[in-house]
Amino acid sequence: MLAHAGVSGSSRSLSTTSIDADLVARLQAGDSGAFEALVRQHSMPLLRVARRFLRSEEDARDAVQDAFISAYKSIAAFASNSRLSTWLHRILVNACLMRLRTQRRHPEEAIEAYLPRFAEDGHQVEPSAAWDESADAMVEREEVRGIVRAAIDRLPEQYRIVLLLRDIEEMTTEETAEALGITANAVKIRLHRARQALRTLLDPHMRGATR
Amino acid sequence: MSKRPYLPCREIIAFLADYLDGALALETRSKFDRHLAVCPSCVAYLASYRDTIRMAKGASRDADAGDPPEELVRAIVASVRRE
Numbered sequence: 364m365l366a367h368a369g370v371s372g373s374s375r376s377l378s379t380t381s382i383d384a385d386l387v388a389r390l391q392a393g394d395s396g397a398f399e400a401l402v403r404q405h406s407m408p409l410l411r412v413a414r415r416f417l418r419s420e421e422d423a424r425d426a427v428q429d430a431f432i433s434a435y436k437s438i439a440a441f442a443s444n445s446r447l448s449t450w451l452h453r454i455l456v457n458a459c460l461m462r463l464r465t466q467r468r469h470p471e472e473a474i475e476a477y478l479p480r481f482a483e484d485g486h487q488v489e490p491s492a493a494w495d496e497s498a499d500a501m502v503e504r505e506e507v508r509g510i511v512r513a514a515i516d517r518l519p520e521q522y523r524i525v526l527l528l529r530d531i532e533e534m535t536t537e538e539t540a541e542a543l544g545i546t547a548n549a550v551k552i553r554l555h556r557a558r559q560a561l562r563t564l565l566d567p568h569m570r571g572a573t574r
Numbered sequence: 575m576s577k578r579p580y581l582p583c584r585e586i587i588a589f590l591a592d593y594l595d596g597a598l599a600l601e602t603r604s605k606f607d608r609h610l611a612v613c614p615s616c617v618a619y620l621a622s623y624r625d626t627i628r629m630a631k632g633a634s635r636d637a638d639a640g641d642p643p644e645e646l647v648r649a650i651v652a653s654v655r656r657e
Contacts, residue, residue, distance in 0.1 A: 395655075402650050406642040415634060424646050431650045432657065479619070485582025490615035491622065498625035502632030511633035530627055531634045555591045562619075562626040569622070 383447040390438045402431055405448060409455045415527055416459035418516075426462050430455040456532060460542060463524065471519040477560035494569040501569065514564040522557035529554050581609045586616045590623055 386404070389397035406427055413423035413430075433454050441450060480488040494501075501507045515523060528539040529550070536554075540547045586609050592598050593606050610617050 398654055399647070399651050402647050403642060406646060406650065407640055410642060410646070424643075424649075427646065428650050428653055432653055435654045435657065479587055481582070481584040485584040487583045487587075487615050487619070491619040493618040494622050494625060498628040498632065501625075502629050507629070508633040511629050515630060515633075526630065530630050551591065555588075558591070558623060558626055558630075559587075561630060562623055565626060565629065566622065569625070 380446070384443065387438065387441055387443065387447060390435075391441075398435060401434075401447075405451050406431070408448070409451060412452065412455055412532065413459055415531065416456075416524070417462060422462055422466075426455065426458040429458040429461070433458065452532070456528070456534070456542060460524070463520070468520060472517075474519050474522055474556050474560050477563040478556065479559065479563070491566075492570060494566075496569075507568070510568050511561075511565065514561055517564060518557055518560055522553050522560065525550055525553040526557040526561065530558070581605045583609075583613065583616050583619075586610070586613070587619060590620060593620075594624060 382404075386397055386401055390401065409427050409430060410423060413426045414420070417423045417426060430451065434451055437454075441447070479491075482488050502511070515526065518526065524543070525539060528534045528542065529536065534542070536547045536550050539550045543550070545553075586593075586606060589598065589602070589606075593603065598606065610620065
């Protein structure tokens with residue numbers, strides 16, 4: 364999960380796990396200072412995740428606050444074999460989804476406009492062309508990262524959310540289906556369409572327009 | 575295309591995610607590979623579809639976390655004290 368970004372390598376992981384275990388023990392014992400330490404340690408990565416889901420900074424901060432309140436109330440149920448960051452990430456994603464459900468939807472373009480078109484014989488109407496550079500090279504450029512983020516924001520909401528959950532937050536198909544209350548098959552269909560639409564939106568930029 | 579592949583592009587693109595996940599039956603995968611061997615358009619589509627996934631991930635990559643906004647920390651701590 365991206366909430367773990369930057370936590371890699373066995374010594375770092377061990378030390379993080381040990382700090383987390385200590386923090387959880389203090390929280391479960393009702394140590395109020397431990398809660399502030401938890402917030403200081405974990406709120407920034409959670410805020411970054413919330414900003415991806417919610418379009419306003421205010422909503423993102425409110426979702427983070429909701430998540431910490433939920434975590435505080437259910438810390439007794441935290442399983443010691445789980446990672447604290449993973450547990451908080453799941454709570455935050457649910458808080459973001461809850462907020463999205465209550466928000467008024469903006470008018471959006473139909474996803475079909477971004478899907479490939481086929482002739483009667485089943486072949487592509489407009490043949491696809493290779494992109495100029497590898498994804499790894501392109502995504503190193505801040506300008507390109509901005510284009511990609513803007514393109515993700517243009518996806519119709521139900522597709523954008525599935526793409527965020529599956530490809531960016533790296534939840535499984537089953538976890539995503541459960542979080543959204545839809546079938547695993549619906550997740551697969553939405554994810555494939557979201558990727559296709561995103562590809563269509565990026566295509567003109569990746570064939571020379573960014574340079 | 576010089577030769578008509580057994581599966582049309584529509585079928586290839588519809589099942590691309592399963593192809594990349596290795597979730598296709600061996601026989602279907604062979605049909606995919608036969609199509610890709612003669613269809614540069616689908617080869618380009620497959621590569622850019624794969625790149626799209628990597629770029630979505632890369633563009634959302636977190637930079638160093640930095641410090642959380644102080645007012646957010648205070649608001650969260652205060653809200654829990656009120657609970």
